[in-house]
Amino acid sequence: MMKRNTDELWNEASRGEPESPLFDSNDVDVAVVIGTGPAGATLALELARAGQRVVLFEAGPWIDPASFINDDRAAFEQMSWTDPREATGTWQLARDFPGSPAWMGKLVGGTANLWTGLTPRFKAHELRASETYGRIPDSTLIDWPIGLNDLENGYDQAERAVGATHRQGRPPLPANNNYKVVANGAARIGYTHYATGPYAVNAEPYDCRPATIQDGFASQGDKQRSKWTPLVSEIPRALASGLVDLRTRCHVTRITLGANGRADGVVFADADGILHRQRARFISVACNAIETARLLLLSSTAGHQNGLANGSDQVGRNYMRHTSGVIYAEFEQPVHMYRGEPMAGLIADESRHDPSRGFVGGYYFEMISQGLASFSQFNEPGGWGVEFASRMEAYTRTSALWICGEDLPQATNRVTLSDSATDALGLPVPVVHYDDHSNDIAMRMHAYDRAEELFSAVGAVRITTAPPLPSGHNLGTARMSLDAESGVVDPYGRAHEVDNLFISDGSVFPTSGAANPTLTIMSLVYRQAAHIIGALRSGEL
Amino acid sequence: MLSDSLDPHREALRRQSGFDSEDRETLMIVARSMYPHDRLSDDPYRRVVDAILDEGERDAELTDALLDGLSELRRAGLFTLGWRENDIVDHLKSIAAGPFFTAFRSRVVWHLYNDHEVWEFIGYPGESFSQGGYLHRGFDDLDWLPSPRVTENAEPMLEVVADLEQEEDASR
Numbered sequence A: 001m002m003k004r005n006t007d008e009l010w011n012e013a014s015r016g017e018p019e020s021p022l023f024d025s026n027d028v029d030v031a032v033v034i035g036t037g038p039a040g041a042t043l044a045l046e047l048a049r050a051g052q053r054v055v056l057f058e059a060g061p062w063i064d065p066a067s068f069i070n071d072d073r074a075a076f077e078q079m080s081w082t083d084p085r086e087a088t089g090t091w092q093l094a095r096d097f098p099g100s101p102a103w104m105g106k107l108v109g110g111t112a113n114l115w116t117g118l119t120p121r122f123k124a125h126e127l128r129a130s131e132t133y134g135r136i137p138d139s140t141l142i143d144w145p146i147g148l149n150d151l152e153n154g155y156d157q158a159e160r161a162v163g164a165t166h167r168q169g170r171p172p173l174p175a176n177n178n179y180k181v182v183a184n185g186a187a188r189i190g191y192t193h194y195a196t197g198p199y200a201v202n203a204e205p206y207d208c209r210p211a212t213i214q215d216g217f218a219s220q221g222d223k224q225r226s227k228w229t230p231l232v233s234e235i236p237r238a239l240a241s242g243l244v245d246l247r248t249r250c251h252v253t254r255i256t257l258g259a260n261g262r263a264d265g266v267v268f269a270d271a272d273g274i275l276h277r278q279r280a281r282f283i284s285v286a287c288n289a290i291e292t293a294r295l296l297l298l299s300s301t302a303g304h305q306n307g308l309a310n311g312s313d314q315v316g317r318n319y320m321r322h323t324s325g326v327i328y329a330e331f332e333q334p335v336h337m338y339r340g341e342p343m344a345g346l347i348a349d350e351s352r353h354d355p356s357r358g359f360v361g362g363y364y365f366e367m368i369s370q371g372l373a374s375f376s377q378f379n380e381p382g383g384w385g386v387e388f389a390s391r392m393e394a395y396t397r398t399s400a401l402w403i404c405g406e407d408l409p410q411a412t413n414r415v416t417l418s419d420s421a422t423d424a425l426g427l428p429v430p431v432v433h434y435d436d437h438s439n440d441i442a443m444r445m446h447a448y449d450r451a452e453e454l455f456s457a458v459g460a461v462r463i464t465t466a467p468p469l470p471s472g473h474n475l476g477t478a479r480m481s482l483d484a485e486s487g488v489v490d491p492y493g494r495a496h497e498v499d500n501l502f503i504s505d506g507s508v509f510p511t512s513g514a515a516n517p518t519l520t521i522m523s524l525v526y527r528q529a530a531h532i533i534g535a536l537r538s539g540e541l
Numbered sequence B: 001m002l003s004d005s006l007d008p009h010r011e012a013l014r015r016q017s018g019f020d021s022e023d024r025e026t027l028m029i030v031a032r033s034m035y036p037h038d039r040l041s042d043d044p045y046r047r048v049v050d051a052i053l054d055e056g057e058r059d060a061e062l063t064d065a066l067l068d069g070l071s072e073l074r075r076a077g078l079f080t081l082g083w084r085e086n087d088i089v090d091h092l093k094s095i096a097a098g099p100f101f102t103a104f105r106s107r108v109v110w111h112l113y114n115d116h117e118v119w120e121f122i123g124y125p126g127e128s129f130s131q132g133g134y135l136h137r138g139f140d141d142l143d144w145l146p147s148p149r150v151t152e153n154a155e156p157m158l159e160v161v162a163d164l165e166q167e168e169d170a171s172r
Helices: A006-013 A038-049 A072-079 A124-133 A148-162 A177-188 A234-240 A289-298 A372-378 A386-393 A438-456 A518-537 B008-017 B021-034 B043-057 B060-075 B085-094 B099-112 B116-122 B164-171
Strands: A031-034 A054-057 A086-088 A244-247 A251-257 A263-269 A275-279 A282-285 A323-330 A363-367 A398-405 A414-422 A428-433 A462-466 A501-503
Touching (some): A038 A234, A038 A244, A148 A518, A251 A289, A263 A282, A282 A289, A289 A414, A289 A428, A363 A438, A372 A386, A398 A438, B021 B060, B043 B116, B060 B099
Parallel strands (some): A031 A054, A086 A428
Antiparallel strands (some): A414 A428
16 A cells, blocks of 8 residues: 555545545544644554554645645635634734734644744753753743653654655755855854755655755645645555545544543534534544644543643643744845745754853754745834835845744743633634743844844845744643653653543643754654554553 | 815715725825835735725724824825825824724735735746746856855764853862
């Protein structure tokens, strides 16, 4: 089955949404996986490979990549999770984008359809953040209950699955114009750890996906299919296995418990808002950190009054989104940053832990480009006037860097349920509260300064620092811990309080590290899948 | 006539019948003052105003904010021909926290830089997939800097720089 040509799988899979469910709603032996992003799709495929039947839920639609659109605005509307949300706290996003503090996908393949593909690994010391950084006031910093050695096999598997450049024998991507600017700037200020990846877009054909044509629209779903996403990789394989029942436009609203205290199924709303049930042997939640926390909170029941698996009161807490910001630099000569892979450029020199800089943890500089519509939204939210307009006119002479740095967990940065606003299904919307930690602010300021030096070294004539974009990296709201008091799940992502409930997405991260999270999410899922399959075989699940 | 436009009866009529051509022209001028591009024609700004007024037909709160903003402009004497851009900008700065400015500005920036005539003016070509992307159309044609390395540095990075204070504490 795995040897078949992807185009064949593609033709089968892209017939659209299955007309009828594969498995019965009362089938108590199926696994239920909620979410089809990198976490849920990877888990569903691994379970199917082991012979386990899976019902895989996706709140959004199936969209064929041929229907993706090379347009910022139209693609955003086509793919984004636009259900209402509220943002509170001191972070600037609460002022700039109060209804959309986070950016996630709502379609098969999840937020991977929006990502661009940088795949750095965590560093060993980042998994021992508390031990390495010492006591940090106003933070709930803890060490991961696992080490880098526990992640390495999964990292290898994930790098092969996504075809990461620079890894597992994959070649690097060539330099595009924007990379030429940032890499030369990096070299001139003494940085040495820069490259065009690792990046999950094919430089040459791999895994039945073509090489990039450098069209510049990776964040808009990538019509070319050269970017890895579950939609063009795990999902068609999962469907071809005959063991995965994909239910699109089905929004899970509650996880239910049986009399024995184990999860016994889910309630979900179909595309018409009609509620149904699906029984399950075990359940995985992989809805992105905001919706995962929300679903657990919505599933409160006898014995779990404050939300499912929330005796620790940690569900929704310790929300992290990475310390970030954007630096735009204008030149006298053309750059045309919109040409080519938008984020195929990574500078790692500042990702070290070096307290002499005035903060703990590190950050990456990542190349970024935006279409004109996005550029006008993010260059200076709320900006106007002669100077703003002149920056817009300089668009084709502009280069940009994005900051991606370690964000410290805080108990009060949390996802809760609104007590007033509801969504189309009548469910309370999530409220995302976030206050910047002084460490985040110090790191951001340091990064702004270093980026200005970098761009000045290659002749920038005007530099603009901009605040964070709506968060694409959402982490920490159901964190992993050895003991049941300081977290929600064990080192395999199994809920401390519900034996057959697993969390599989970035919600389980105890700390954010500096790395983009997708590769680590997948590494954890491979490890979790092996654990689940072992437990199924031993009869423990 | 300025005196007519301050007439409360006419104001009431305007609220019933929507926006006249003078209103549209004034909003166009305000949009231009917010995001001035001297070499750009009025057409994109007119399209922006049309889009915002269309939205107003489905959003009474927006319509009210626009009408209030127009009244403020009239009171400030900025509704007749012969006003100067600087006067408009000064007026806009003075009302920047108010509902008209907030509602209008955010929509102008949203529509203006998504207008294809503006894209052409600035030099953003939009979609590229149908033309084979930029693989053979200049994704790497920047020639004012040398070609940088694309592979990773083979030397491992120093990942943890010891904190001198912690070291001193440990040695005590």
